[in-house]
Amino acid sequence: MNGAEKLQMRESKQMPPQIRGSETIRVTLANCLLCLAACQEIQEKLYAEINQLFGTDPRPAEESDFKNLPYLDQVIRETLRLFAIIPAIPRQIENDTQIGAHLYPKDTILIVNIAGIHHNPKLYPEPYKFNPDNFTPEAVSKRHRHSSIPFSAGPRNCIGKEFAQLMMKLSLVALLRTFSFHTSIKLEDIKLKPGPVETISGGYPIRIKLRDEGARR
Ligand code: HEM
Numbered sequence: 755m756n757g758a759e760k761l762q763m764r765e766s767k768q769m770p771p772q773i774r775g776s777e778t779i780r781v782t783l784a785n786c787l788l789c790l791a792a793c794q795e796i797q798e799k800l801y802a803e804i805n806q807l808f809g810t811d812p813r814p815a816e817e818s819d820f821k822n823l824p825y826l827d828q829v830i831r832e833t834l835r836l837f838a839i840i841p842a843i844p845r846q847i848e849n850d851t852q853i854g855a856h857l858y859p860k861d862t863i864l865i866v867n868i869a870g871i872h873h874n875p876k877l878y879p880e881p882y883k884f885n886p887d888n889f890t891p892e893a894v895s896k897r898h899r900h901s902s903i904p905f906s907a908g909p910r911n912c913i914g915k916e917f918a919q920l921m922m923k924l925s926l927v928a929l930l931r932t933f934s935f936h937t938s939i940k941l942e943d944i945k946l947k948p949g950p951v952e953t954i955s956g957g958y959p960i961r962i963k964l965r966d967e968g969a970r971r
Pocket of ligand 1: 775776778779782834839840843904905906907909910911912913914915917918
């Protein structure tokens with residue numbers, strides 16, 4: 755079986771279509787723009803990083819640029835922490851398994867609570883605040899490597915992870931170079947709507963402004 759056939763088989767047998775497609779990217783990008791609109795100082799810090807790299811050069815971003823945009827990476831990782839769009843995943847265990855004080859018999863279905871991990875105050879002291887500094891190299895080095903798992907972990911993790919991150923970075927750079935985003939919504943007032951991909955209930959208003967011609971690159 756070649757790589758494409760394997761991917762097709764995994765897609766058709768395992769996952770609801772929303773989880774494996776562009777829906778995940780669309781929802782995460784919308785969540786990210788809302789976070790940036792609600793936190794202007796973070797949006798401007800990100801814009802400054804992008805502006806410093808591109809200056810007056812009108813060329814579009816490409817993959818090799820992203821090693822020079824560390825704050826962009828932090829912003830996306832923090833968005834996926836705060837809004838774990840796939841908040842939980844099931845796992846059926848193959849053998850009797852001891853976890854802490856509990857012995858789970860073979861075939862038990864356990865739920866990995868991704869959102870619970872991401873909002874654990876022992877890992878993130880202010881779990882409901884949008885704070886990309888949760889993902890500075892220093893902060894990451896102090897936490898367990900599975901303290902942020904929006905794409906799951908292990909051999910069955912998300913096969914589209916790299917593609918999704920690339921698409922989100924390309925889109926955000928293009929959007930932020932041209933527009934600024936504004937809202938009066940407070941992130942703490944947002945309600946989530948459960949589904950295969952968790953979205954924000956009822957939508958939310960964002961004002962999009964064209965950046966000044968002088969500031970725009
Ligand atoms: C922000 C974007 C995305 C997030 C947060 C995300 C998250 C996840 C998660 C949590 C899983 C479950 C893995 C598990 O059960 O351990 C998964 C599986 C999967 N994802 Fe994604 N995903 C995203 C984008 C994508 C994209 C763009 C594609 C396709 C190009 C994709 C393809 C898949 C496939 C095929 C699986 C099933 C893997 C398997 O069962 O072996 N995902 N994803």
